[in-house]
Amino acid sequence: MSYLGYLIGLLSLLxxxxxxxxxxxxxxxxxMDMDELEDRKTRVYGNIAxxxxxxxxxxxxxxxxxxxxxxxxxxxGRVMQQLEDQKxxxxxxxxxQDVKDLxxxxxxxxxxxxxxxxxxxxxxxxCMKCGKELS
Amino acid sequence: MADLGNILLFFLFPVSVFTAxxxxxxxxxxxxxxxxxxxxxxxxxxxxxxxxxLALEYLLVTSDFSIEYVASNTNYALPMFYKIVALWxxxxxxxxxxxxxxxxxxxxxxxxxxxxxxxxxxxVLLMMAVTMxxxxxxxxxxxNPFDTLYQDMGNQLQEFAVPDGRGLNPLLQHxxxxxxPPVLFIGYVGSVVPFAFAIAALITGKLGAGWIHTTRRWxxxxxxxxxxxxxxxxxxxxxxxxxxxxxxxxxxxxxxLLPWLTATAYLHSVMIQERKGMLKVWNMTLxxxxxxLSIFGTxxxxxxxxxxxxxxxxxxxxxxxxxxxxxSTLFSIALLLYRRKDLKxxxxxxxxxxxxxxxxxxxxxxxxxxxxxxxxxxxxxxSEIFTGDQITVGPPWFNNIMxxxxxxxxxxTGVGPLLAWRHTSVETLKRSFGWPILGSxxxxxxxxxxxxxxxxxxxxxxxxxxxxxTIVVEFVKGARIRGRNSGENFxxxxxxxxxxxxxxxxxxxxxxxxxxxxxGFTGNAFNSETRAEVDEGDFFELGPYKFTATSIQHAQNENxxxxxxxxxxxxxxxxxxxxxPEKRYYFASEQPSTEVDIYSTLREDIYAVLSGMSNDGERVxxxxxxxxxxxxxxxxxxxLVFGTLFAMLxxxxxxxxxxxxxxxxx
Numbered sequence: 001m002s003y004l005g006y007l008i009g010l011l012s013l014l015x016x017x018x019x020x021x022x023x024x025x026x027x028x029x030x031x032m033d034m035d036e037l038e039d040r041k042t043r044v045y046g047n048i049a050x051x052x053x054x055x056x057x058x059x060x061x062x063x064x065x066x067x068x069x070x071x072x073x074x075x076x077g078r079v080m081q082q083l084e085d086q087k088x089x090x091x092x093x094x095x096x097q098d099v100k101d102l103x104x105x106x107x108x109x110x111x112x113x114x115x116x117x118x119x120x121x122x123x124x125x126x127c128m129k130c131g132k133e134l135s
Numbered sequence: 136m137a138d139l140g141n142i143l144l145f146f147l148f149p150v151s152v153f154t155a156x157x158x159x160x161x162x163x164x165x166x167x168x169x170x171x172x173x174x175x176x177x178x179x180x181x182x183x184x185x186x187x188x189l190a191l192e193y194l195l196v197t198s199d200f201s202i203e204y205v206a207s208n209t210n211y212a213l214p215m216f217y218k219i220v221a222l223w224x225x226x227x228x229x230x231x232x233x234x235x236x237x238x239x240x241x242x243x244x245x246x247x248x249x250x251x252x253x254x255x256x257x258x259v260l261l262m263m264a265v266t267m268x269x270x271x272x273x274x275x276x277x278x279n280p281f282d283t284l285y286q287d288m289g290n291q292l293q294e295f296a297v298p299d300g301r302g303l304n305p306l307l308q309h310x311x312x313x314x315x316p317p318v319l320f321i322g323y324v325g326s327v328v329p330f331a332f333a334i335a336a337l338i339t340g341k342l343g344a345g346w347i348h349t350t351r352r353w354x355x356x357x358x359x360x361x362x363x364x365x366x367x368x369x370x371x372x373x374x375x376x377x378x379x380x381x382x383x384x385x386x387x388x389x390x391x392l393l394p395w396l397t398a399t400a401y402l403h404s405v406m407i408q409e410r411k412g413m414l415k416v417w418n419m420t421l422x423x424x425x426x427x428l429s430i431f432g433t434x435x436x437x438x439x440x441x442x443x444x445x446x447x448x449x450x451x452x453x454x455x456x457x458x459x460x461x462x463s464t465l466f467s468i469a470l471l472l473y474r475r476k477d478l479k480x481x482x483x484x485x486x487x488x489x490x491x492x493x494x495x496x497x498x499x500x501x502x503x504x505x506x507x508x509x510x511x512x513x514x515x516x517x518s519e520i521f522t523g524d525q526i527t528v529g530p531p532w533f534n535n536i537m538x539x540x541x542x543x544x545x546x547x548t549g550v551g552p553l554l555a556w557r558h559t560s561v562e563t564l565k566r567s568f569g570w571p572i573l574g575s576x577x578x579x580x581x582x583x584x585x586x587x588x589x590x591x592x593x594x595x596x597x598x599x600x601x602x603x604x605t606i607v608v609e610f611v612k613g614a615r616i617r618g619r620n621s622g623e624n625f626x627x628x629x630x631x632x633x634x635x636x637x638x639x640x641x642x643x644x645x646x647x648x649x650x651x652x653x654x655g656f657t658g659n660a661f662n663s664e665t666r667a668e669v670d671e672g673d674f675f676e677l678g679p680y681k682f683t684a685t686s687i688q689h690a691q692n693e694n695x696x697x698x699x700x701x702x703x704x705x706x707x708x709x710x711x712x713x714x715x716p717e718k719r720y721y722f723a724s725e726q727p728s729t730e731v732d733i734y735s736t737l738r739e740d741i742y743a744v745l746s747g748m749s750n751d752g753e754r755v756x757x758x759x760x761x762x763x764x765x766x767x768x769x770x771x772x773x774x775l776v777f778g779t780l781f782a783m784l785x786x787x788x789x790x791x792x793x794x795x796x797x798x799x800x801x
Contacts, residue, residue: 001136001138001139002138002139002142004139005138005139005140005141005142005143005146006142008143008146008183008186009142009143009145009146009150009183010146012146012150012179012182012183013146013149013150013153013179015175015179016150016153016154016157016172016175016176016178016179017153017172018172018175019168019169019171019172019175020157020168020169020172022168024166024167024168024169025166025167026164026165026166026167027165027167027170027253035341035343035345036343038343039343039344039345040412042344043344043409043410043411043412046409046410047410047556050410050556051555051556054555054556056616057609057612057613057616058563058566058567058612059553059554059555059559059563059567060555060559060560060563061560061562061563064555064558064560068557068558
């Protein structure tokens, strides 16, 4: 019986250790600013919903309700604008990266014809301009 | 089987240490492989502990009396059901249950977040694994449930088995006692999850709403379990201990109340952070305090530093717990100080009459209550340090402080939700509070007319009435507005309204539950009791009831022998009920036990206890209590659990488009 215990215990420990020997990669932390902006967005939306609810339930007078709502809407607008900016920045970075990758691919993979210099598709067997066989 | 269990349990230690180290390394290097290893460590810990628990169950069920734990907590004649639940009847077994629940939770958290929260998870797993390491050390090296019995044979110790065990403590042979410990433990242990996420947020500096969002359901679930566990303990004390009440401010009862108080404060103050970005440090503090108080509660139960009905005294765990508590506290405080600049509020408080300030008062009161209960509970220890004697503050001390705080909190329950965020004008205050206040005032006059003079009780009833009114109005008004816009009938509108914001309306249900429970608590002010020595045919009275002793009987089975009295209860000559209070003597544990009989209605409980024989041995002594409204406490608890479950339902999305004018808000 006690052998079984050692066996189960050692196997489970081994199973946990196993991922350490596999090929590994790291994860990238999310951008902080983005998180914070998303938080603020959720908060403002929640505040507007609460405000409208309080008003509908008669806890706020109309004279209180309108200016507060206006200020929330403005804040929501600001947050959305910043989020958009962040996103387009991130997008531009992404596009830059993609273009770079594209260039790399082109260089490494495109087949150039040794005879006429025409670029051919990577898996082409004959040049599409002069018909020379590609290696 | 004992060997198998022991070895499996032993493996929990290296597995936990490995999990902690892998998690820490993953946090520093951000390598996926390390995080995966930590996650598997969590599953492995759950696996080996579960098998160890099953091994102990096997020993309990098959009555292996060579194991000390089995021999001290069960015997052959014990019903199978109680053999199974004897897992948590004794000190070592219940500590194993604690440890097991920790491993269950770490496995669930690891699985739930296997594809998200990569930045937080290493430290979440680290904190939980450290807790696991601590409890595995206690379970394996200090209070091992697989320890065998030894006897001294001259120079050497030899294993031996006793012919029959000592049996389960008769006081524990009750259904409420069977579920009370696991429910309470889940509540206690559950506090580790929000704590681990809070600490992870502090370490990584990701202090946004992410960790709060991830732990919302955990915080709510464990809060509900704590509440249910506390009341189940009260129910058990009421039915089993035979002194006529359910709460005595016993140290261990207080220990379970403490984390509940801070957890309740957190569930409220977190809303300010979500809406205003305020109270960030405070919320962190409450989450940390809830965890530390849960550990402290376990420590109080196990160390025996204060005497209590839960006499697990002097199990040798005191020093280990003290060290762990002190280190955790210092570590948390240091982290909070380190991050204090990043926890600055985003906004300031704008008006003294607003929802925000309502929440602030609420938190202030919960803080006061926590400090008062903590002080009262530790007073025997503190007084011993300074005077050399353990001076115990009794229930009157606690009642004097906690009744006003409790009533103030109850009042806020009614007032708070009616205040608007940011600012509430006097005009709207008048409109919201006018009728309920008038109604409560009339109720007080009526109650005085009925002869109730006790100030606290009048206050409690008036506040309960006021709060109930405001809650009902919230539902009715919301449903009316919704009905007007959507064309739904009233009941459908109530349903849709509450399903669309389960957190708000679940909260209201819980508030209503607290009102119902407070009515039950207030009943204590009107308790009455009587004591009589009776022979067959004798009678006595209590209030409007007449009790006649019809017969005194004796019975016996293999587990216990019993003496019982048959009491006929009549009112104005009409038969009401037959009560059968009983006194049992359990053979295996050689302990007596009192089985009370309760005739319970919504209005009052009639609670009969057979105290024993009179001095001449001719008659029996019977004690009868008349406790108004006790049932309200149990009903309130059911409502509370329902409200908690309701608040956890996901919000319903609007399917049919509501008219644009109301924006689909209500």
